[in-house]
Amino acid sequence: MKGIIMIKRALKRKSEKAKKVPTRITNDTVAEHREKILAGGRKHKYPIQYTRHRLVWNAIFIGLGTAILMTVFVWVQLYVWRDTGDVAYRITRTLPLPVASIEGATVRYSDYLRYYRSTLASLESVNRLGGDDKVKFQRQQSMDLVVKITYAKKLAQEKGITVSDSEIDTALQRHKRGLSDASYDAAVRKTLGLSLAEMKENLRDSLITSKVSFAIDDKATNLVSTIDGAIKSGKSLADIATEHGQSVQYVADISVGKDNADGITEQALKIEPGTTSEAKQTVSGDGYYFIRVDERTDSSVKYSYIHVPLTVFKAKVDSFKSEKKATYYISLD
CATH class of the missing domain: 1.10.4030.10 (Porin chaperone SurA, peptide-binding domain)
Structure with missing residues (x-):
């Protein structure tokens, strides 16, 4: 038995040595050897592709997580804390x-x-x-x-x-x-x-x-048309104001410096003394003004006016709140 075992071991070592001997490359076996080399390269290529694919997904998840965190931060900063600082203002200017x-x-x-x-x-x-x-x-x-x-x-x-x-x-x-x-x-x-x-x-x-x-x-526009007709018929601003009551505001005999910046004075300086203007819109945009200039000097102007206020837009805005x-x-x- 011992001899048989020794013979088997010797044959095994001989077989292993035979395997280690490289096969000779010939014209008939060159294609086979080329495929073996390429197969060995693929073993290293596919793991790299897998790692790159995984990196892309990791980058996407990190980007989404960052975007979500930033969104939550902006929401808390603006809608919970009501931050009014420079950073918050710049964010709202951008978004x-x-x-x-x-x-x-x-x-x-x-x-x-x-x-x-x-x-x-x-x-x-x-x-x-x-x-x-x-x-x-x-x-x-x-x-x-x-x-x-x-x-x-x-x-x-x-x-x-x-x-x-x-x-x-x-x-x-x-x-x-x-x-x-x-x-x-x-x-x-x-x-x-x-x-x-x-x-x-x-x-x-x-x-x-x-x-x-x-x-x-339209209410103010119609009232302006009525007042304009009354002025052309010869009525005074005082009489017109009395006729329309609370619908208009009448201010008489104002004397102010020419450098007054209320907008009405700016219009009054364009009107000849002793005449009444057509409806004027001032820079304040609060309504129409009929202005009568009584006197003008080098430094001041004296005038009276009827103010037709605008009410429709203000009433609409006030209703939003009420x-x-x-x-x-x-x-x-």
């Missing part, structure tokens, strides 16, 4: 995030922050910011303002009302009162916390709201 809605129109968060931050900056510049109650009041006021502006923009789009760049430039020149661009920009930043571009946005909002207020107020038609996405408390 068209809503802060409220009115009749299907979205009130942009950036518009709300622009007016709210400006109001706070104005109060801080004169040390009149006050406590929490005052801040809460300004928050509500700013929200009411941007809701009104957003509704005005909605009506403007429906009626094809626009504001041109030249109109904004004219309004800006009136605000600057002779200051250079650099001086005006510095003054606006200090008192209102606004850049020149942001100030132009505010002027555009004011002009579009004014245009819409005039365009939709009927709770506006939807707010942040707490104003």
Whole structure:
């Protein structure tokens, strides 16, 4: 038995040695050897492809996770904490995030922050910011303002009302009162916390709201037509004011300096003494004015006027608040 076992071991070693001897490459076996080499390379190729595929999916998952975390952070920062800082403001300027809605129109968060931050900056510049109650009041006021502006923009789009760049430039020149661009920009930043571009946005909002207020107020338009006819028939402003009572406002015998910037004086300076103007719209956009100039000197002007106020747009906006038609996405408390 022992001899048989030894013979088997010897044969096994001989077989193993025979396996280790490399096969001779000939023209008949070259294709076989090429395939063996390529197969060995594939063993290293496929694991690399698998790793690359896995890296791509990992990158996608990490990107989605980061986006979700950033979204949650922005939501908490703006809608829970109601942050009004520079970072929050820049986010809302970049992303068209809503802060409220009115009749299907979205009130942009950036518009709300622009007016709210400006109001706070104005109060801080004169040390009149006050406590929490005052801040809460300004928050509500700013929200009411941007809701009104957003509704005005909605009506403007429906009626094809626009504001041109030249109109904004004219309004800006009136605000600057002779200051250079650099001086005006510095003054606006200090008192209102606004850049020149942001100030132009505010002027555009004011002009579009004014245009819409005039365009939709048929009641005021009809009253203006009636008063215009009465003036042409020879009636005095006092008699017309008495006839229309509470529908108009009558102010008599005002004497002011020529540099008065209320808008009415600016119009009065264009009217010849002893005459009454047609209906005028002032820069404030609060209605129509019939102005009679009594006297004008080198430094002052004396005049009387009838004011026909605009009421339709204001009534619509007031109804939003009383009927709770506006939807707010942040707490104003």
